[in-house]
Amino acid sequence: MSSGPFGFTPGASASQLKVLGAPTPPYYSVAAPQPHPDFPYYVVTVPVDYGIVAITATSEAFENDAFGTSTTTFFYSILEQLQSKYGRSHVSDSLLEGSIWNEPREWMASLKRKERTLATLWSLRTPVPMPFDLASVYLGCSADDDDRQRSRCDTSSYRLKRGRRT
Numbered sequence: 708m709s710s711g712p713f714g715f716t717p718g719a720s721a722s723q724l725k726v727l728g729a730p731t732p733p734y735y736s737v738a739a740p741q742p743h744p745d746f747p748y749y750v751v752t753v754p755v756d757y758g759i760v761a762i763t764a765t766s767e768a769f770e771n772d773a774f775g776t777s778t779t780t781f782f783y784s785i786l787e788q789l790q791s792k793y794g795r796s797h798v799s800d801s802l803l804e805g806s807i808w809n810e811p812r813e814w815m816a817s818l819k820r821k822e823r824t825l826a827t828l829w830s831l832r833t834p835v836p837m838p839f840d841l842a843s844v845y846l847g848c849s850a851d852d853d854d855r856q857r858s859r860c861d862t863s864s865y866r867l868k869r870g871r872r873t
Contacts, residue, residue, distance in 0.1 A: 714741025718758035768851050775814035793829040800825050819850035
């Protein structure tokens, strides 16, 4: 079987993974076979009967300014890479109605308080067919505090919908 995102084999069992630290099934912190240079941390969801059904890749936290310049630059750089593979997607860069964090210099503050969204999603409805058995690919940002943020890229497979809840 060919490798999927980050080199993981779709449906691989936990015993086929390089697990880092103590496992907490069905979630495993793992080393990616083909890591992306901007995403050093990986957590996979591996129900016993289905193998890998989801992958979360997370970036290092990095310093930012109040305007979110580093965050948006990083996001759009990764977005460009993903669009070359999965096609165009709709980016949601929005602020909740009524948020008090509505000045440009409060961009990171609004992200930290979960009043701002910077994310995109490719799914079964995306015009380009999804490779392997992917059902979706998500790219989004979150803030650790007003000056530091992380970005996340999630994938999920068709098997996730069939997998058991644990």
